[in-house]
Amino acid sequence: xxxxxxxxxxCELHGPSVVFCTQAFRDLLGFxxxxxxETSPLENTRTGEDEEQTKDGKSDLWKYGRIxxxxxxxxxxxxxxETCVACRSFPHNKPGYISNDDSxxxxxxxxxxxxxxxxxxxxxxxxxxSLSCEVCPGKEGPIYFGDEARGHxxxxxFFLRDVQARGFHRWYSIMxxxxxxxxxxxxxxFIVKHLKQIINNLQDxxxxxxxxxxxxxxxxxxxxxxxxxxxxxxxRVAGQPRSLxxxxxxxxxxxxxxxxxxxxxxxxxxxxxxxxxxxxxISSFMADCSDECGGLNIQQSYNILGSTIFHHLVHHLxxxxxxxxxxxxxxxxxxxxxxxxPLLPKHCYRAIHFSPHYVDCASxxxxxxxxxxxxxxxxxxxxxxxxxxxxxxxxxxxxxxxATPRTSSNLLSTQEVIKGDYQDPKDVQDIKDSIKNYTIKLxxxxxxxxxxxxxxxxxESAVSNPTLTYSTLxxxxxxxIYEWINKVKVWIHVQNAKKMLHGCPERVPSPxxxxxxxxxxxxxxxxxxxxxxxxxxxxxxxxxxxxxxxxERQQEIAHQDEKHHLLAAIGSTExxxxxxxxxxxxxxxxxxxxxxxx
Amino acid sequence: MAxxxxxxxxxxxxYGPGCEIGSFPKDFVYGPDDPDQDxxxxxxxxxxxxxxxMGLRRSGKSSIQKVVFHKMTPNETLFLESTNKxxxxxxxxxxxxxxxxxxxPGQIDFFEPSFDSEKIFGGxxxxxxxxxxxxxxxxxxxxxxxxxxxxxxxxxxxRFEVFIHKVDGLSDDTKIETQRDIHQRANDELVxxxxxxxxxxxxxxxxxxHSIFEAFSKVVQKLIPQLPTLENLLNLFISNSGIxxxxxxxxxxxxxxxxxxxxxxxxxxxLCCEMIDVVIDISDIYGKDEGAQVPxxxxxxxxxxxxxxxxxxxxxxxxxxxxxxxxxxxSFDKQGLIDYNFLCFxxxxxxxxxxxxxxxxxxxxxxxxxxxxxxxxxxxxx
Numbered sequence: 007x008x009x010x011x012x013x014x015x016x017c018e019l020h021g022p023s024v025v026f027c028t029q030a031f032r033d034l035l036g037f038x039x040x041x042x043x044e045t046s047p048l049e050n051t052r053t054g055e056d057e058e059q060t061k062d063g064k065s066d067l068w069k070y071g072r073i074x075x076x077x078x079x080x081x082x083x084x085x086x087x088e089t090c091v092a093c094r095s096f097p098h099n100k101p102g103y104i105s106n107d108d109s110x111x112x113x114x115x116x117x118x119x120x121x122x123x124x125x126x127x128x129x130x131x132x133x134x135x136s137l138s139c140e141v142c143p144g145k146e147g148p149i150y151f152g153d154e155a156r157g158h159x160x161x162x163x164f165f166l167r168d169v170q171a172r173g174f175h176r177w178y179s180i181m182x183x184x185x186x187x188x189x190x191x192x193x194x195x196f197i198v199k200h201l202k203q204i205i206n207n208l209q210d211x212x213x214x215x216x217x218x219x220x221x222x223x224x225x226x227x228x229x230x231x232x233x234x235x236x237x238x239x240x241x242r243v244a245g246q247p248r249s250l251x252x253x254x255x256x257x258x259x260x261x262x263x264x265x266x267x268x269x270x271x272x273x274x275x276x277x278x279x280x281x282x283x284x285x286x287x288i289s290s291f292m293a294d295c296s297d298e299c300g301g302l303n304i305q306q307s308y309n310i311l312g313s314t315i316f317h318h319l320v321h322h323l324x325x326x327x328x329x330x331x332x333x334x335x336x337x338x339x340x341x342x343x344x345x346x347x348p349l350l351p352k353h354c355y356r357a358i359h360f361s362p363h364y365v366d367c368a369s370x371x372x373x374x375x376x377x378x379x380x381x382x383x384x385x386x387x388x389x390x391x392x393x394x395x396x397x398x399x400x401x402x403x404x405x406x407x408x409a410t411p412r413t414s415s416n417l418l419s420t421q422e423v424i425k426g427d428y429q430d431p432k433d434v435q436d437i438k439d440s441i442k443n444y445t446i447k448l449x450x451x452x453x454x455x456x457x458x459x460x461x462x463x464x465x466e467s468a469v470s471n472p473t474l475t476y477s478t479l480x481x482x483x484x485x486x487i488y489e490w491i492n493k494v495k496v497w498i499h500v501q502n503a504k505k506m507l508h509g510c511p512e513r514v515p516s517p518x519x520x521x522x523x524x525x526x527x528x529x530x531x532x533x534x535x536x537x538x539x540x541x542x543x544x545x546x547x548x549x550x551x552x553x554x555x556x557x558e559r560q561q562e563i564a565h566q567d568e569k570h571h572l573l574a575a576i577g578s579t580e581x582x583x584x585x586x587x588x589x590x591x592x593x594x595x596x597x598x599x600x601x602x603x604x
Numbered sequence: 605m606a607x608x609x610x611x612x613x614x615x616x617x618x619y620g621p622g623c624e625i626g627s628f629p630k631d632f633v634y635g636p637d638d639p640d641q642d643x644x645x646x647x648x649x650x651x652x653x654x655x656x657x658m659g660l661r662r663s664g665k666s667s668i669q670k671v672v673f674h675k676m677t678p679n680e681t682l683f684l685e686s687t688n689k690x691x692x693x694x695x696x697x698x699x700x701x702x703x704x705x706x707x708x709p710g711q712i713d714f715f716e717p718s719f720d721s722e723k724i725f726g727g728x729x730x731x732x733x734x735x736x737x738x739x740x741x742x743x744x745x746x747x748x749x750x751x752x753x754x755x756x757x758x759x760x761x762x763r764f765e766v767f768i769h770k771v772d773g774l775s776d777d778t779k780i781e782t783q784r785d786i787h788q789r790a791n792d793e794l795v796x797x798x799x800x801x802x803x804x805x806x807x808x809x810x811x812x813x814h815s816i817f818e819a820f821s822k823v824v825q826k827l828i829p830q831l832p833t834l835e836n837l838l839n840l841f842i843s844n845s846g847i848x849x850x851x852x853x854x855x856x857x858x859x860x861x862x863x864x865x866x867x868x869x870x871x872x873x874x875l876c877c878e879m880i881d882v883v884i885d886i887s888d889i890y891g892k893d894e895g896a897q898v899p900x901x902x903x904x905x906x907x908x909x910x911x912x913x914x915x916x917x918x919x920x921x922x923x924x925x926x927x928x929x930x931x932x933x934x935s936f937d938k939q940g941l942i943d944y945n946f947l948c949f950x951x952x953x954x955x956x957x958x959x960x961x962x963x964x965x966x967x968x969x970x971x972x973x974x975x976x977x978x979x980x981x982x983x984x985x986x
Contacts, residue, residue, distance in 0.1 A: 016688045018661065021711025131718055138689040138712055172662075173685020229682050 007193070007275035009184035010120060011267040014133040015093055016177040019247055022137040023093035024129055026102075026260060028116040028267035031071030069106045070113040092176075092247035094118060095260050103264040107272065114268040116260070128157045129183060136161035136179045148198045150191065158187040160194065162201045166212035168253050169225040170246055174216075176253070180205065182270075193274050200273075204266050211254040302437060303476050304483075307345040308469045310441050315394060315448050320349060320465060321458045322392040322451075326588030328367035332375045333396030333444065336360035339374035341437055346372070348483045349465060351491055354589055367391065386450065393450035399443050457581040461490055493576040494589045500572055501590070652694070653703045653827040654729030658751055660744050661686065661710030663736040664769045664811065669693070669707050671811045672820050673857055678811040686711075690724075701854050701861060701924075703729070703827055715754045725755045730763040730823050737782050737808075738770045745786065749793045756802055764804045765823050766790065772810035779808055814874045821859040830956060834862035841949045845942045846935035847917075851876050853926045855884070861925065876928040879908060879916050883926075909933065919946050921953055 012027030095118050096102045102117040120126045135151060142149045142163050152158035160182045165175040180201050184190050190197075219225070251259050308316050322329050323346065333339045340359035347355055357372040358365055364381050365373055367390070375381075377395065385391065468474065468482050573579060578586065657665040667681035673695060691707040706724075708714065715721055725731075733751060735744040748766065755762050768786055771779050787806050794802055807819035825831055834852060842850050842864050849872050851860040858877050883906045904926070908916040913933040921927050927946065936942070 016686070017711065018686050019711070021661075021709060022688075134712065134718070138709060141689070171685070173683060175685065177688050226683065230679060 007184070007189070007271050008186070009182050009190075009271060009274075010125060010129060011270060012120075012129055012133070012181050012183070013095075013250075013263065014137055014179045014181060015250075016137045017090065017093040017247060018172060018176075019090050020093055022134045024119055024126075024133050025093055025250070026095040026116060026118060026263060027120055027129060028114060028264060028271065029120060029125075030112050030114050030271050031068075032110070032112045033070045067104050067106075068113055068115065069108075070111045072113075090247040091249040091252075094249070103261065105264070105268050110272075112272075114264075114271060116264040116267065129181070131156055132159045132161070132181055132183055133179075135159070136163065136181055137177055148194075148201070150194075152183075152187070154185075157183045157185055158190050159183045160190055160197055162198065162205065164205045164209065166209060166250075166253055167216040168212065168248060169216055169219045170248055174225075176248075178208075178250075189278060192278060196274055196277055197270065200266075200270055204263070208250075208254055208259075211256060215253060215255045302341040302345040304345050304348055304469055305472075305474075305476065305479065306438070307342055310342070310438075311394075311446055313466070313470065315446060316469070317458075317462070317466060318392060318448055318451060318454070319346070319394060321454055321462055323350060323371070324459055324462060324588070325455070325584035326354070326371065326591070327452060328371050328373060328391040330373045330375055330381065330391060330393045330450075331396070332377045332379065332393060332449075334377045334398070335396070335440065336374070336376070338396065338437055338441060338444075343372050343374050348480055351487050351589065381450070389452035391450065391452055392448070395447050395449045396441075396444040397447055399445055455581060455584060459582045459585040460579065461486055461582075461585065490585070490589070493578060494586055496576050497572070497586045498590045504568075652696075654727055655703055655705045655823060655827075656725070656729065656731045657705065657707045657734065658731060659708075659710055659734035659767075659769075660736065660747055663710060663734040663739075663744065665707055665710065665734050666691070667811055668734065668767070668769070668809070668816055668820075669705055672816060672859065673705065681811060690714075695857070701824060701828070701857075701859075703824070715750075721754075721758050725758040725762060727759070728761065728827070730765055730827060731755055732765045732767055732823060734767045734769045735786065736770050737768045737779075738773050741782075741786060745789055745793070748790060749797070752794070752802060752804070753797060753799060756799065763826055764802060765819075766804050766806045767809045767816075767819060768806060769809050769816075771808045771815070772812040783808055814870065814877055817858050817877060818868070818870065818873055820857075821861075824859055825862065828861060831862055833956065834953075835865055837949055837952050838862060838864040841945055842929070845929075845931075845945045846938065847929045847931040847942070850927060850929040852921065853880060853928055855880060855924050855926050872930055875916065875930070879906065879918055879928060880926060882906070882908070883918055907936075917942070919950075921950050922957070925953075 008030065010027055010029050013025045015023055015025045017023050102115065104116075105114040106112075107114070115121070120129050132152070136149075136159065140149050140151050140161065146164045148160060148162045150158070150160050161179050162181075163177065163179040165177050167175050182190065182197055182201075251257055256262070302310075311319065319329055331339050331342055336359070343357050343359050347357070355372065356370045358370045358374060360374040360376070361379075362376065363379060364375065364385065366385065377397070381391075381393065464486055465483065468479055468486075471479075474482070573582070657669060659665055664681075666684050666687050667676075667678070669691075670676035670681055670684065671678060673693070687707055687709045689709060693705045693707070694702075695705060696702040714724055731751070733748050735741050735748065752764055755764075766786070768783055771782070774782065783806055787804075790804055791800075794800055794804070805822075807815070807822070809816045809819045828834075838850050838852065841847070849866060849868075850864055851873070852862045853860050853876065858880055860873070860876075883904065887904065902920055904918070904920040906916075906918040910916065915931050915933055915936045917929045917931065917936070919927050927949070929942075931942075
């Protein structure tokens, strides 16, 4: 994660001050890719410095993304010299700790101040803000503040008990400063959880020291007594600076913080990843609606069907129900069926324009039937279809009576008979004219979800708008579908990732697994076992999950929660789920086929 | 206090033209006299006068605030934590004394460009700079100099008060010497910087006696524009009732809002403070608890006769204001006269309140009318 984690302290002598901070440095990717690392031109320019460094014996410690020494020096000069034990972590001119992650080519460096001047200014400002300006309700706790110019900051304010402090405690805060607001806020639960752990550890150790010191002598009484004893010396009793090491009674506290912060930077970077969701090109999903196939266009169909029937029809269509149009003119039926093609992506539109017998919904979702064909009872019973009948005016009763006795076996002959009876309309005008002879009726309908998908109202408002030309409408409709196909892609990706994740609930290792070594060298180094870090699984869930240890119910809640997060992330709602699932179903089939082809 | 009245005059000149009532500048307590003109002022939250407590760390800023406004005992202040941010507090006990106290952390330089110094130092108010007299005060003087210069640059109307604090540990000679020295050095530096027009007032203070209350009273009084009227009323009252000295107290904080024009001596002020404590404590223990914050109401009054033929007489003026008088025993024979005069005095004070009430009502009623749409801040008075 591209962030800088720092500890700030409200020093009783110097006010808010930055005590310690950890940064990640990485090699510029470009250079490594272009040239082999050993012979890279970048490396060559560095050699001069490197030789200098070798004399100090630290050249090989800072491996990746090293910044120019001048900048570091500059930053050093900028920093105020008046520091006391309380607002200092490392003595001057000592760089602190370095951890190198060889697999990811990142160096994590801890020092008192950020090494770049511009970062120092940002961190310093954020430090003042976090300790002296922003108020967290309840005083201790995490807050967010920041803007584009000054960086986005998550600051966790806390205090450590100390007998020698004024008010018997001292204020600290841990800040995570980064430029990416969305990433920071999305990582909030994760970061806060782990900061809290770090802080609890510090507070526990500080409290222990406090208790021990308090058990020796009551400092409250001591302070009162000192005032009575000697007025002139009373101010010396409290408010002397004290280093963090002393307060928590742990010499290696900075080392621990370094490893904790390094882990935090590493793990929160791995937690959320931005990735391009791969899939077949969008164009393969777009219905081709350039030709006005069959004569009718979608606007005309809308006028013919009327808004109520159209609403039901499209709703059924969008969520993957079978839609059956029945009538005795195959031209009209197929024209209607063709006209609704632009409403669905290609892979979801499987139509049979005019079939002599019923075809089940697995092989087609839009079906044209002759009015005499009856739908099998078992299909009707499933109630997941929508039947629209075109009934010739004046012979309403006749059609239904005629339709019942016939079976699908002799349909071919009946079709011929009827063809003979009717003069088929030839062009659009004919269809329009002849359709006036029909009453359109929604005869069968399965139950619909309470709310239609969001896309439906957009389609309706577009189609019912008479000012749009057909080509404009087509562009608009394909834009809507394009948008939703992208959402479906993300949906599929997350669903798949979830399935995989449930298979192997592995987590990023905790900082305790980091090995510390090389302590004997002049600069203490902690070499992280970067191998195990680098190969932790990709967690593309939208919230940190804790697999295992949850009750069934809790898990379900967590699931629901997660689903809501996902829906919110792709700008959808609960009632879009049927649509997403339907589109995704066919999508997978299609894409897997294409994958095989590739 | 010559400089004070000059400043006051300047103040009147600035705010005077829009005023209907000559002696009351309108931007402070009474609200604007001409609602059309000053509508924005009323709703700006920072229009209350501010008292900024500044100074080096550990000089006793928070202690002063806690002792004066929170009744903290001085010994308790030893255990205060260091202030890490500007602590702002509204003091709006009485209708007269309404101001905001800002307690600054001494460690931070608030003139850094990242702070909005206009917002911090702007507006009407006073800057109280606290110097620890028990410490080496050279650093404090440097800071005082810088603070005064820069604050004056931001807001030339800001008053500057210097508290030479923690003098309880010093002998009387050292006190005088310290005050003289600090006064000398601070003013010399200002003259060197060519800013002799900035006036600094110095006070010797300590939270262990009443000096801090007295000093704070003086600071607050300067923020009350109708002080001359109140003083006038008090003068009339005591001369007609045979009273030696009278204080108008804010009961809660024990700072005095006004006194008659005779000199204030520390003992009589302390005596009156103690009397208020007695009255409050007694009514706290035996008074009816009606959920009121302060057990002090219209009927509150107290007479304490001392053995040196002096009488202390306390009467309630308004809910948060009390009048405490010191008088000779023989003058108290005419208690009826005093009581009558007091009623007149109280009525006069209430008249002063009413002016404000009426104005507030006018303001709220006119607020709802659409005429205010085209209000302008500096327009002519209607």
